[in-house]
Amino acid sequence: MTVDRAWLARPALVMAPRLLNAVVVSDVGGVRVAARLTELEAYEGMDDPASHAFRGRTPRTAVMFGPPGHLYCYFTYGMHWCANIVCGADGVAAAVLLRAGQIVEGIDVARARRPAARRDVDLGRGPARLATCLGFGAEQNGLDLCDPASPVRLESRPARRAPAVVAGPRVGISAATERAWRFSLKDDPTVSTFKAGGRQRALGGPAD
DNA sequence: AGGACGATTAACT
DNA sequence: GTTAATCGTCCTC
Numbered sequence: 262m263t264v265d266r267a268w269l270a271r272p273a274l275v276m277a278p279r280l281l282n283a284v285v286v287s288d289v290g291g292v293r294v295a296a297r298l299t300e301l302e303a304y305e306g307m308d309d310p311a312s313h314a315f316r317g318r319t320p321r322t323a324v325m326f327g328p329p330g331h332l333y334c335y336f337t338y339g340m341h342w343c344a345n346i347v348c349g350a351d352g353v354a355a356a357v358l359l360r361a362g363q364i365v366e367g368i369d370v371a372r373a374r375r376p377a378a379r380r381d382v383d384l385g386r387g388p389a390r391l392a393t394c395l396g397f398g399a400e401q402n403g404l405d406l407c408d409p410a411s412p413v414r415l416e417s418r419p420a421r422r423a424p425a426v427v428a429g430p431r432v433g434i435s436a437a438t439e440r441a442w443r444f445s446l447k448d449d450p451t452v453s454t455f456k457a458g459g460r461q462r463a464l465g466g467p468a469d
Numbered sequence: 470a471g472g473a474c475g476a477t478t479a480a481c482t
Numbered sequence: 483g484t485t486a487a488t489c490g491t492c493c494t495c
Contacts, residue, residue, distance in 0.1 A: 302476070311476070313491095321491065338477050339488030345476085358476055377479065389477050433476055 264415045266407045269329035269348050273303035273355040276348045278426050278444040280357055284365065288412045289396035292370045295416075296362035296385050296395060300445040300452045302431050304345070306354025310436035314354035325354040330407035330415070334397050341389035344397045346406060346415060360388045360432070360443070363451040370394075382450040 264283070269276060278301070286295045304312040306325060313335065314322045324333040325347055333345040333356050349355030362385040364371045371384045371394040378384045385391035395413070406415040425447035430438050432453070445452045 304476075313476075316492080319492075335476080336490060337475055339475090339490075341477050343476060356476095360476085387477070431476075435475090 262416060263407050263409050264330070266328065266330040269346070269407075270350050271348060273305050273348045273357050274442060276346070276355075277301040277303040277357045277442065278428070280346065281426060281444060281446055283415060284417045285359070285362070285395060285406075286366070286414045286416050287395040287397070287401075289401060292367060292396075294367035294370050294374075294395050295365050296359075296391060297365050298359060298362045299449045300361035300443070302358040302360050302444070303442040304356050304358060305442075306349070306356075309440075311431065311434040311438075311440075312354065312356075314356075318354070322354065324403050325356050326352060327403075329355075330405060332397070332401055332404045332406055332413055334392070334399065334402040336399070337389075342392045342398050343388040344392045344395070344401070358388055359391055361386050361445070361451050361453045362391050362394075363449070364394055386451050387453045 306312050306314040314325045318326050328351040329348050331347045345356035345358050347356050364384050375384050385394050404413045405411045427445050427447050428441045429443050431443045
């Protein structure tokens with residue numbers, strides 16, 4: 262089952278921890294690769310200096326301003342693609358960056374797409390690495406993750422918040438680094454390494 | 470029209 | 483720990 266679009270119509274900061282353990286299924290290129298999400302980052306659009314949408318709507322960020330449940334793919338450093346799940350109400354810019362995941366289906370395809378990965382846990386350990394495993398590029402930007410007929414879907418919404426969640430500062434950005442908007446599964450080997458200093462803290466709390 | 474910089478990665482020392 | 487690779491996007495003339 263794909264996730265409900267209405268469930269995603271909340272701020273990215275709310276959705277980022279809730280999307281842990283959700284599964285992205287990609288049939289790009291006629292082959293299936295699926296990844297269980299283990300690390301996510303929230304970007305709140307116009308209130309967030311680190312967000313691509315901070316300076317308003319542009320051709321690149323148009324998807325972020327649209328309805329939730331779509332894929333926002335962007336190209337960076339002249340060579341890498343990264344992917345987000347658009348959240349928030351239609352007209353509000355919000356997105357959750359897929360920072361890491363465990364490949365749970367199509368691991369042979371993922372290995373072929375990521376020849377540099379030495380171990381399987383490294384396949385999707387990093388946003389561009391994960392996007393590469395899933396075959397994401399310009400063609401996948403804007404795809405509807407809630408449509409069962411879409412080539413890329415978001416499936417098996419976790420019934421409740423993942424039991425052991427860690428919150429810490431976001432990575433690879435130069436603005437608003439103090440915001441603890443990066444969420445990961447505690448002790449999961451597929452989570453990317455912390456570079457930016459700053460404390461991380463355990464996150465408890467009730468389910469949903 | 471020109472230039473700085475990036476929600477990164479891999480291969481170095 | 484350091485650094486090259488590499489180009490779309492956006493800001494400033």
